[in-house]
Amino acid sequence: MEEQKDCSEIRSEQMEESTGKSRFTSLPLECVTEIISRTSPPDASRMSVVSTDLRFAADSDAVWEGFLPKDFQSIIAGAAGSSRAEVQSKKELYLRLSDEPILIEGGLKSFSIEKRSGKKCYMIAARALTIEWGDTPMYWKWISLPQSRFKEVAELISVCWFEIRGRINTCLLCLKTNYAAYLVFNSTTETYGFEYHPVEVSIGIIGGRISTQSVYLNPSKTQTRRFPVVPRRIGRFNRGLTQLMGLQASVPAGGNCQHPKKREDGWLEIELGEFFNEGGDEELEMSVLEVKAGNWKCGLIIQGIEIRPKDRA
Template sequence: MHPPAVSLTFSVFNKLKMAVESCIIGGLPEDCIANALSLTTPKDACRLSTVASTFRSAAQSDAVWERFLPSDYRDIISRSIDDSDSLLRRFQSRKDLYLHLSDHPILIDAGLKSFKLEKWSGKKCYMLAARDLEIVWGDTSQYWQWIPHPESRFSEVAELLDVCWFEIHGYINTKMLSSNTIYAAYLVFTNKSRMYGFDYHPVEACVGIKGHEMVKRTVCLDPEGAQRRRYQVVPRRRPGSLFNRLWHVQRQQDDVAMEGSTELLRSREDGWMEVELGEYLVEEGEDDLDMSVMEVKGGNWKSGLIIQGIEIRPKKCI
């Protein structure tokens, strides 16, 4: 297991630069500098490569980037659906391999997961394909269908046709993730033009250890749902009636939930949308992380979502 990386602050970086310029550090052997760089982060190693030629040469060495790669990277690459030996031969430089894995997710585990590195930290990132998720009624053609999608990294996605009970779970063992890191899970999806059932009903999301109590949050899967809700037509009732008072109280409560959750919905660079389901601090140990999203209380039918998968990536290092 690699020792924890040390991130350099701006002031420390400037002090190192001054020390090099005054020849205090610049005269050290390159392997000593390389060993010091390997104890920082990929981001800091790239910054320090601009300090002096000895740092630039050391920052290119395999000894540095071997430490930045996960200790089990060979095992992960061996699970690729492509020729893993070819990948290792193509990128004999560990820095080139690192940069490739941070820019190009590889499909592993029979194409049911993708793996990549967070570029500036080297932390592991995964996406579980829709086929790797537990989707209630997912194998019933009346409710869901499995189709290819030109913009998906996986061979097929799950299209929601029509369900009343909407429930999806994804599971990953925390041993697969980088330790001492706060991870967030995101549902990655898009929607068809004919989408309904999610506009007036926030969806419940949870992230936590399987079988244990988890913190719940509400999220919105309809990009325009909150806005449409503001213009909802109110049924006519006698002014001041109990119905009106109860209706407005319920609407205010729902609006708070909707407005708080719609901030979590965002567009991705790859053209898909994502919504954060929750976060979890990964420490030492081995547990099954359960990431879920469901709407089973509204009693309304829902349609129009296209699910690519659930992505798990670092949110913050500690």
């Protein structure tokens, strides 16, 4: 709070002393740079437009390198070719990483930083997830979409057993930070089978405490009435029977289950849960399951699972 107050006082002082230098800008450049580096990225950005005297310090590499993750150089070194564009300054690099995720680990993950804090964000590509029946063309198909950051996404053709799991090592995440995981996906005109039954999502350390909840994957907060379960034969055939036998009137969704939200990039996301990273070298696992209802499901397109910081409630 004191740092934020200091920034406000500095701005006020600069505005009031338009005809002369303030005591702050009269300090040696090294001192001004050190002070700004102890604030935050939003503060530094605001201070860079207060005056020309402050801009040089506020935009300096010494300030913005401190806002980047300590291991940013090794992360960038492993980026895919097209993701390693040249930048002129650490501030430009910071802003680019916050706006344009880079592909790492052979294109199976993306890396970015939260613009407000500089903390690490990752998305695990669908190809790096464990998708039950994912390599069986009858049930899942791998396609390319221009709006995806990854080379391939997984399109659900038809399954009864819907199971997706992803893992990430906690050593990749920022310490003492609360994270949330999100399934990033889209629906199509063929999406079916998620209207009535919620899916079970979870997050937790393997072998440790797991947080589980139920959510809906259908974008609308309405659902169709429950339909009879038909024998598990050929997916599309059964789906057609289910549609013919089921009652299609819409009714309000019950309970407090979450529904997907639209992202700025046009995809949908649903939160899988939260995790506070205490440190260590452990495997964090996230899962999405619907294996109890016995109905056929189809039409979702899975881009991946994103892990990013989230303020604690």
